[in-house]
Amino acid sequence: MTPSSAPQPAIPSDSLSAVLGQAEHVQALVDESALALSTLNSVLGQQSAQAQSQEVKQALAQSQAVEEKVQDASDKLVLVTQALEGEIKERKALDAELALVTQQEEVARYAALHDSLTGLPNRTLFNDRLEHSLAQARRHDLALAVMFLDLDGFKQVNDTYGHDVGDVVLKTIAERLKENTRNDDTVSRLGGDEFLYLLMGAADEQTVANLAQKTIHRVQLPCQLSTGNISVLTSIGISLFPRNGVTADALIKEADAAMYAAKRDRTGYAFAK
Numbered sequence: 001m002t003p004s005s006a007p008q009p010a011i012p013s014d015s016l017s018a019v020l021g022q023a024e025h026v027q028a029l030v031d032e033s034a035l036a037l038s039t040l041n042s043v044l045g046q047q048s049a050q051a052q053s054q055e056v057k058q059a060l061a062q063s064q065a066v067e068e069k070v071q072d073a074s075d076k077l078v079l080v081t082q083a084l085e086g087e088i089k090e091r092k093a094l095d096a097e098l099a100l101v102t103q104q105e106e107v108a109r110y111a112a113l114h115d116s117l118t119g120l121p122n123r124t125l126f127n128d129r130l131e132h133s134l135a136q137a138r139r140h141d142l143a144l145a146v147m148f149l150d151l152d153g154f155k156q157v158n159d160t161y162g163h164d165v166g167d168v169v170l171k172t173i174a175e176r177l178k179e180n181t182r183n184d185d186t187v188s189r190l191g192g193d194e195f196l197y198l199l200m201g202a203a204d205e206q207t208v209a210n211l212a213q214k215t216i217h218r219v220q221l222p223c224q225l226s227t228g229n230i231s232v233l234t235s236i237g238i239s240l241f242p243r244n245g246v247t248a249d250a251l252i253k254e255a256d257a258a259m260y261a262a263k264r265d266r267t268g269y270a271f272a273k
């Protein structure tokens, strides 16, 4: 993911740190040369002016001029190094800001696509995966099924034990549904006590019916809570691609209607007509 709002540094701080290392190395060499020249000049300068030959006087004057230049270069290098250090500090702050923005964008993206209570994919992500799976199913002539789950009498759990206990039950059931899901499949929480299940490559009706039966069984296993064991039942409606619809909306609608029939007739699960 490329964060859009984060400022982008032109040169990474690592590269600048390498340049700073080189500048410090040059600084050390220049300082060394300045010291050597200064020592030499002071030794030469200690001879009395009369004792100095014309050549020595000239060499000394040149050498002193070079010493001044080297010292000047050393002073400038100090300024360059300081500027580089300041730049690196700024770049590091920028890097940290960039990492934070990236992390915040990831958190926001996750939150936008998942249910906050159970951590399951939400309706948006489910729709996205269903659309994608439908495209694959059309292209490769694959079967696909949508199961719509709605817990039975869940309101009673909230009313009897409180909303917090209801939340724990929802999380426990979500965990079981997730464990029951194969890699290609997706289980999502639609909201409230409703879940959607996308089954890829559902070979035949009997296989889907078996999975629905297994899911009903897993959901109704007692949830062991500190307040005692709570069991909830679920009703499941199933729609098949392409028999009951060829779009995501149609398949979910048909599965929803079948779920109501299963709830009404107390059959556990029902296929869309």
Ligand SMILES: Nc1nc2c(ncn2[C@@H]2O[C@H](COP(=O)(O)OP(=O)(O)OP(=O)(O)O)[C@@H](O)[C@H]2O)c(=O)[nH]1
Pocket (backbone or CB within 6 Å): 117, 150, 151, 152, 153, 154, 155, 156, 158, 162, 163, 164, 165, 166, 167, 170, 191, 192, 193
């Ligand atoms: N604890 C908890 N309860 C929720 C949450 N979201 C929705 N509910 C409750 O879940 C219940 C769902 O309503 P219904 O599906 O009509 O309740 P039900 O008793 O299962 O009804 P049937 O499906 O007809 O059996 C309502 O009581 C909501 O208040 C949630 O996040 N946590």
